[in-house]
Amino acid sequence: MEKNEDNLQALRHSASHIMAQAVKELYPDVKLAIGPAIADGFYYDFDKKEPFTPEDLEKISQKMKEIVKQNLKFEHYEKPRDEAIKYFQEKGEKYKVELINDLPDANMSFYKQGDFVDLCKGPHVGFSGSLKHYKLLSIAGAYWRGDEKRESLQRIYGTIFFTKEELDKHLALLEEAKARDHRKLGKELDLFSVHEETGPGLIFWHPKGALIRKIIEDFWKDEHLKNDYQLLNSPHIGLLDLWKTSGHWNFYRENMYSPMDVDGQDYMIKPMNCPFHIMVYKTHLHSYRELPIRYAELGTVYRYERSGVLHGLMRVRGFTQDDAHIFCRLDQLEAEIVSVIKFVLFVLQTFGFKEYEVYVSTRPEKYAGELEHWEKATDALKKALEQVGLAYQIDPGEGVFYGPKIDIKIKDCLNRSWQCSTIQVDFNLPEAFKVEYVNEESKTVQPVMIHRALMGSLERFFGVLIEHYKGAFPVWISPVQAKILNITDSQEEYARKVLAELKNIGIRAELDARNEKLGLKIREAQLQKIPYMLVIGDKEKENGTVALRRRNSQEQKIMALAEFISLAQEEIKNKL
RNA sequence: GCCACCGUAACUCAGUUGGUAGAGUAGCUGAUUUGUAAUCAGCCUGUCGGGGGUUCAAAUCCCUCCGGUGGCUCCA
Numbered sequence: 001m002e003k004n005e006d007n008l009q010a011l012r013h014s015a016s017h018i019m020a021q022a023v024k025e026l027y028p029d030v031k032l033a034i035g036p037a038i039a040d041g042f043y044y045d046f047d048k049k050e051p052f053t054p055e056d057l058e059k060i061s062q063k064m065k066e067i068v069k070q071n072l073k074f075e076h077y078e079k080p081r082d083e084a085i086k087y088f089q090e091k092g093e094k095y096k097v098e099l100i101n102d103l104p105d106a107n108m109s110f111y112k113q114g115d116f117v118d119l120c121k122g123p124h125v126g127f128s129g130s131l132k133h134y135k136l137l138s139i140a141g142a143y144w145r146g147d148e149k150r151e152s153l154q155r156i157y158g159t160i161f162f163t164k165e166e167l168d169k170h171l172a173l174l175e176e177a178k179a180r181d182h183r184k185l186g187k188e189l190d191l192f193s194v195h196e197e198t199g200p201g202l203i204f205w206h207p208k209g210a211l212i213r214k215i216i217e218d219f220w221k222d223e224h225l226k227n228d229y230q231l232l233n234s235p236h237i238g239l240l241d242l243w244k245t246s247g248h249w250n251f252y253r254e255n256m257y258s259p260m261d262v263d264g265q266d267y268m269i270k271p272m273n274c275p276f277h278i279m280v281y282k283t284h285l286h287s288y289r290e291l292p293i294r295y296a297e298l299g300t301v302y303r304y305e306r307s308g309v310l311h312g313l314m315r316v317r318g319f320t321q322d323d324a325h326i327f328c329r330l331d332q333l334e335a336e337i338v339s340v341i342k343f344v345l346f347v348l349q350t351f352g353f354k355e356y357e358v359y360v361s362t363r364p365e366k367y368a369g370e371l372e373h374w375e376k377a378t379d380a381l382k383k384a385l386e387q388v389g390l391a392y393q394i395d396p397g398e399g400v401f402y403g404p405k406i407d408i409k410i411k412d413c414l415n416r417s418w419q420c421s422t423i424q425v426d427f428n429l430p431e432a433f434k435v436e437y438v439n440e441e442s443k444t445v446q447p448v449m450i451h452r453a454l455m456g457s458l459e460r461f462f463g464v465l466i467e468h469y470k471g472a473f474p475v476w477i478s479p480v481q482a483k484i485l486n487i488t489d490s491q492e493e494y495a496r497k498v499l500a501e502l503k504n505i506g507i508r509a510e511l512d513a514r515n516e517k518l519g520l521k522i523r524e525a526q527l528q529k530i531p532y533m534l535v536i537g538d539k540e541k542e543n544g545t546v547a548l549r550r551r552n553s554q555e556q557k558i559m560a561l562a563e564f565i566s567l568a569q570e571e572i573k574n575k576l
Numbered sequence: 577g578c579c580a581c582c583g584u585a586a587c588u589c590a591g592u593u594g595g596u597a598g599a600g601u602a603g604c605u606g607a608u609u610u611g612u613a614a615u616c617a618g619c620c621u622g623u624c625g626g627g628g629g630u631u632c633a634a635a636u637c638c639c640u641c642c643g644g645u646g647g648c649u650c651c652a
Contacts, residue, residue, distance in 0.1 A: 043647095051579080051580055051581090052580080053580090053581090054581090137646095138580095138646055138647075139579095139580060139581085139646080139647085140579075140580070140646055140647030140648070141578065141579025141580060141646090141647060141648060142578095142579080142647065142649095143578075143579090143648055143649075146648070146649065147648095147649085148577075148648075148649060152578065152579050152648085153579085154579075154580075155647070155648080157646090157647080187587080188587095194643095195643095196625075196642070196643050196644090200642095200643070200644085254650095255650090255651085301652090303651085303652090305650080305651075306577050306649080306650070307577070307643090308577065308578070308579095308647085308648080308649085308650095309577090309648095309649080309650065309651075310644095311645095314652095315650095315651070315652085316652090319652065321652065322652095323652095407652095419651075419652070421652090422652070453652065455652090456652040457652045458652095459652085460652055461652090485611095485612085487609080487610065487611055487612095488610060488611095489609065490609080515608080515609065515610085516610080516614095516615085517608095517609090517610050517611090517614085517615060518610070518611050518612055519610090519611090519612065519613060519614065519615090520610095520613080520614055520615085521612090521613095522611095522612050522613055523612095523613035523614055524613085524614090525613095526612095526613055527613080533612080535611070535612065537611055538611095539611090547611080547612080549612060554613090556611095556612065
């Protein structure tokens with residue numbers, strides 16, 4: 001059999017059936033839900049009273065082995081729907097009956113291997129004998145049809161490949177992902193923490209993390225000023241009425257915290273920055289000549305997230321968006337979106353992210369504003385993407401309540417994607433807040449608003465950055481760029497001079513002057529993933545040199561201090 | 577929020593069928609002045625996540641709350 005992608009899907013789908021067969025043989029009372037192939041494996045959902053244990057997984061895996069050995073044929077056949085319903089009703093498979101009831105076809109497609117029969121449109125591999133290189137990975141809860149009001153099922157995840165090598169490679173990838181986990185590295189590199197005492201989903205940036213954040217923020221602000229944005233700062237709370245006007249109270253309440261009483265008035269902690277930027281805009285009457293007006297802010301927002309979804313820096317309850325709101329004329333919309341897309345790509349590429357997945361999300365069921373506006377805005381987003389030459393997919397119904405959006409997911413070095421950047425068109429807020437400008441004919445007109453975030457949130461972006469680089473940040477971002485390691489006390493004075501000189505020209509350097517052996521100092525600097533280690537012994541002291549060792553090689557290079565400085569400056573300038 | 581699992585020293589983890597806790601690292605003290613990934617010795621460290629219960633006795637069993645993990649759902 002050929003080993004192309006489609007066949008891999010068939011292989012995985014078949015593995016899911018074999019797993020279901022094994023489960024049915026071991027636990028006959030289990031009811032079957034669904035079991036598809038997914039991106040890197042397969043799963044099957046079961047309705048079983050007692051929870052599956054890790055030991056069960058082992059048993060199921062063994063049973064699967066037996067089934068594979070029997071080399072059963074996957075047989076395809078069809079049954080008329082009433083017969084199919086009757087068949088599953090008799091077997092007590094209520095989920096299958098429900099599935100059939102929702103299918104339009106007159107005949108139902110079945111697959112059978114050995115005594116195991118499943119409703120399934122296929123395709124499958126020919127024989128169970130091909131299912132050799134699999135592994136069951138985890139047990140998880142899942143709702144029937146993804147609906148939390150319905151039955152809670154147990155899902156078993158697994159993965160399978162055609163060859164042992166591919167399976168091993170995939171398992172190694174999972175290990176590698178564990179080693180890169182930003183929560184683990186965040187602790188090891190002392191970057192951030194969360195505390196039970198302060199509440200989940202609230203991030204504490206430690207000195208090294210906060211320093212990285214400052215570097216990111218400085219870069220961000222400088223680039224925004226270069227790109228004709230103006231920087232704002234707005235408060236963290238505001239009157240509830242504002243959020244009623246904006247529509248958030250109607251459409252976004254489940255993500256907002258409860259109001260707090262201040263002098264008898266209800267205040268909200270902000271989940272978004274947009275209404276505040278509108279306040280600034282509205283302090284003046286604006287001419288069409290001024291547009292587009294671009295307000296940018298690193299705005300910290302708080303949103304209620306269900307406890308089960310919180311995850312390190314990736315999903316939190318308080319975060320800082322690298323937000324901006326652009327007020328422009330309708331005829332400027334497309335060009336403005338184009339320049340935002342270009343800006344996004346520039347920023348992402350600077351941080352080393354070169355691959356993306358782009359989505360255009362269209363109108364959701366709960367929405368504000370007029371249909372005609374939605375269409376215009378969606379159209380502008382698509383056209384802008386086409387103009388920049390970015391391929392995109394449509395995400396139907398996934399837009400925000402006030403307008404359609406472009407989401408750019410970045411792919412990290414393990415090919416995992418993370419949603420960070422977002423560009424959203426909004427006709428609703430200008431209407432709600434009566435945002436205006438004066439046109440050529442001296443008439444007041446409503447501008448269009450674009451909400452956009454390039455990195456999304458500093459927290460998530462930081463998390464992705466940590467995992468992408470495995471904590472070994474490029475020199476320009478590294479909190480400590482150079483560690484000076486003297487061998488004995490007698491070079492300490494020279495080492496201090498080196499330190500002062502590096503600091504003086506803006507290189508972030510530290511001196512490890514402890515009375516320890518060089519091996520230990522190297523080891524610790526290495527574990528902290530510091531890009532430059534500068535060893536200083538008697539020879540270096542006498543000659544005014546440093547012995548450079550980089551974190552990514554064992555090789556040492558002796559050079560004049562001035563030479564190291566220009567080398568480092570060059571790499572920092574080029575954001576390597 | 578829901579399902580499952582987990583929560584022992586600052587960190588990583590041991591702790592047999594219930595008999596009130598241990599190892600490495602870190603920290604502190606001292607010795608050592610060391611040339612590219614761990615020098616040696618000594619010392620210190622805990623309401624075993626919180627509360628309640630069962631028991632003569634609970635880190636271990638039960639209940640409950642909090643927090644974490646993997647998913648579901650949702651999202652920057």
